[in-house]
Amino acid sequence: MLINELSKKTGITTHTIRFYEKSGLIEGKQDESVKSNNYFHYDEITVEKLDFISDAKSVGFTIKEIGQIIDAWYNKKYTKKQKLEILDDKLISLEQKMKEIKEMKKQILQFKDDVVNDRC
Amino acid sequence: MLINELSKKTGITTHTIRFYEKSGLIEGKQDESVKSNNYFHYDEITVEKLDFISDAKSVGFTIKEIGQIIDAWYNKKYTKKQKLEILDDKLISLEQKMKEIKEMKKQILQFKDDVVNDRC
DNA sequence: CACAACATTAGAGTATAGTCTATAGTTGAT
DNA sequence: ATCAACTATAGACTATACTCTAATGTTGTG
Numbered sequence: 302m303l304i305n306e307l308s309k310k311t312g313i314t315t316h317t318i319r320f321y322e323k324s325g326l327i328e329g330k331q332d333e334s335v336k337s338n339n340y341f342h343y344d345e346i347t348v349e350k351l352d353f354i355s356d357a358k359s360v361g362f363t364i365k366e367i368g369q370i371i372d373a374w375y376n377k378k379y380t381k382k383q384k385l386e387i388l389d390d391k392l393i394s395l396e397q398k399m400k401e402i403k404e405m406k407k408q409i410l411q412f413k414d415d416v417v418n419d420r421c
Numbered sequence: 422m423l424i425n426e427l428s429k430k431t432g433i434t435t436h437t438i439r440f441y442e443k444s445g446l447i448e449g450k451q452d453e454s455v456k457s458n459n460y461f462h463y464d465e466i467t468v469e470k471l472d473f474i475s476d477a478k479s480v481g482f483t484i485k486e487i488g489q490i491i492d493a494w495y496n497k498k499y500t501k502k503q504k505l506e507i508l509d510d511k512l513i514s515l516e517q518k519m520k521e522i523k524e525m526k527k528q529i530l531q532f533k534d535d536v537v538n539d540r541c
Numbered sequence: 542c543a544c545a546a547c548a549t550t551a552g553a554g555t556a557t558a559g560t561c562t563a564t565a566g567t568t569g570a571t
Numbered sequence: 572a573t574c575a576a577c578t579a580t581a582g583a584c585t586a587t588a589c590t591c592t593a594a595t596g597t598t599g600t601g
Contacts, residue, residue: 305577316560319579324558338567340578356528359521361481364558374532374541384536388529395526399519401479406515408476409508412494416504421494425547435548436590444588458597460548484588 304329307343311351318351324364326354326371346375361398366391424449427463431471438471444484446474446491466495481518486511 308315321327322341327350329341350371357367373379373387415421428435441447442461447470449461470491477487493499493507535541 303578314560315578317558320559338578340567353528356521356525358558360518360525370529370532374535381536385533388533388536391529392526392533395522395529398480399522401476402515402519402522405476405480406512408473409490409511409515412490413505413508413512415494416501416508423548434590437588439549440589458548460597478588 302343303340304343307347307351310348311355313351313355321351321354321364324368326364326368327351350375360395362391366394422463423460424463427467427471430468431475433471433475441471441474441484444488446484446488447471470495480515482511486514 302310304315304318307313308318311318313321318327322329327343327347329343329347331339331341353371354367357370362370369387370391373384379387412421422430424435424438427433428438431438433441438447442449447463447467449463449467451459451461473491474487477490482490489507490511493504499507532541
């Protein structure tokens with residue numbers, strides 16, 4: 302599919318898709334047999350990747366971190382061991398985020414309590 | 422205390438403290454009786470606020486959101502009802518973040534599984 | 542009283558992650 | 572053949588959140 306269809310399927314603008322492509326997160330390929338244009342074609346894996354990118358951004362992963370995860374999954378440049386190391390590293394960082402959110406929840410509940418009991 | 426002591430107590434640089442002050446998150450006060458300088462003085466509440474800011478940034482709250490929470494706690498400009506509304510809103514957003522992180526954990530565990538079983 | 546260590550303000554610079562504009566060429570329906 | 576709708580590339584612009592520099596003035600210890 303071309304970039305417009307990809308954009309419609311993922312809800313990500315063509316501009317942002319091109320930004321992600323330049324950042325190395327996804328990669329379209331040009332059809333060598335067509336000489337009249339240099340349009341990029343994208344496959345279902347790219348749709349999958351973009352959906353993942355959206356989710357990963359929500360949890361606060363940076364473009365760089367998302368790139369590492371995508372490479373650990375879709376790329377052949379790492380050994381099995383290296384891939385698992387990267388993924389485990391991200392799991393640890395998710396656990397950390399989880400812990401911080403729980404702490405923040407407690408803190409805000411305390412704030413609420415203070416408001417209710419006129420301690421602020 | 423002056424800004425340098427505040428910086429040492431919180432581990433936040435004086436530059437960043439001034440940035441937070443300009444952003445309206447904290448507020449020092451000048452001693453009117455001293456005419457030779459215009460140094461700002463900070464109290465323990467400011468230390469508390471800066472510690473909170475560090476934690477709140479970790480969970481992904483923006484400066485603007487952090488400002489709302491601080492105002493809901495330390496400020497007199499809101500009614501009790503408004504304060505609770507702001508805090509409840511942040512609690513909802515924390516629940517949302519938590520949900521997204523749990524989903525991402527599942528996703529990455531799936532990736533790991535795929536790596537282990539040579540499905541990628 | 543020198544001078545290192547502190548304070549202030551204004552504004553410039555950086556990194557991240559987009560977002561938009563301009564230019565130019567291509568495709569497909571009428 | 573025309574024309575709207577698409578495509579590519581380069582580069583400018585924006586927002587957020589710092590981070591640093593420069594210029595200038597103040598304080599406190601030897």
